[in-house]
Amino acid sequence: MPRPSRAHHRRGELVAAARQAVLDRGVLGLRLRDVADKADMSPGSVLYYFPTLDDLLYEVQRDAVERFCVDREEAARHETDPRRKLVRTIKAGLPSGKDDELCVLLYELGAYARRTPAYAAEHIRLYERQAGLYTAILETGAATGVFALTRDAATIARGLVALEDGLGLHITQAVPTFTPSAAEAMLIAYAADATRCELDV
Incomplete structure (x- = not known):
């Protein structure tokens, strides 16, 4: 046998x-x-x-994207209050520090997205999945009267993802003025303004 x-x-x-x-x-x-x-x-x-080495690194990227997204989605899955759900989602999307394994991998391998279609597709999938998560939370909050959105939900969601990506990169690059707690406060402040809702929950 x-x-x-x-x-x-x-x-x-x-x-x-x-x-x-x-x-x-x-x-x-x-x-x-x-x-x-x-x-x-x-x-x-x-x-x-x-x-090729690129083929191997693509598998590393694909695995990191999936783990990051699943961990993030699980962070607020059972929360029913849109305010708490939004805050938990924000916290789950930021690196814990400069040695956060998943975020470091995603930022490092994101460099390949500029020149390799397969890597670009994973990078886009990561962005769209995160934007979709935020959009669903914002739309639910607006529909239940908790949020009074200043823009459409998709626009606010994409802004949140773009902000956390920039802040996360600074955190993993150990820029002293961008600690996880400072980045979290900035994102929550932006989200509070965009939803016209206090988010100190």
């Missing part, structure tokens, strides 16, 4: 090794050898499972 293939397991190990290599070295100048060393494999063995 033939033994079951270990290909799926080995691919998972390589994705984990590539993820750690990006966290340790950054994506610029990352070499196939760096990932191979992390996985205790030869570069040729890595290429057996992933034809």
Whole structure:
């Protein structure tokens, strides 16, 4: 009886090794050898499972996008008050600090979106999924009379995502004036103005 293939397991190990290599070295100048060393494999063995380094890093990006989105959606899933749901969603979207693994991965690998369609598609999926999450919260709040939106929900949602992306990048780059708590306060203030609703809940 033939033994079951270990290909799926080995691919998972390589994705984990590539993820750690990006966290340790950054994506610029990352070499196939760096990932191979992390996985205790030869570069040729890595290429057996992933034809190029870009193919492997795409899997790292895809996994990071999915984990980030699921974690964020879960953060406020069972909250019924639109105000608390909005605040919890804001808090869940910001890096915890400069060493926040998921956010560092997303910002590092986002650089590939400028030149590689597959990476760009994941980057767009991440943005749209987050904007959709905010839009649903804002529309529910407006429909129940809790929020009095200053713009349409989609416009406010896209502004929130753009702001948190910029603030998150500053946090992961360790800009001293942008701490997680300061960024959170700025986003909540913007959301409060955009919804005409006090959000100190």
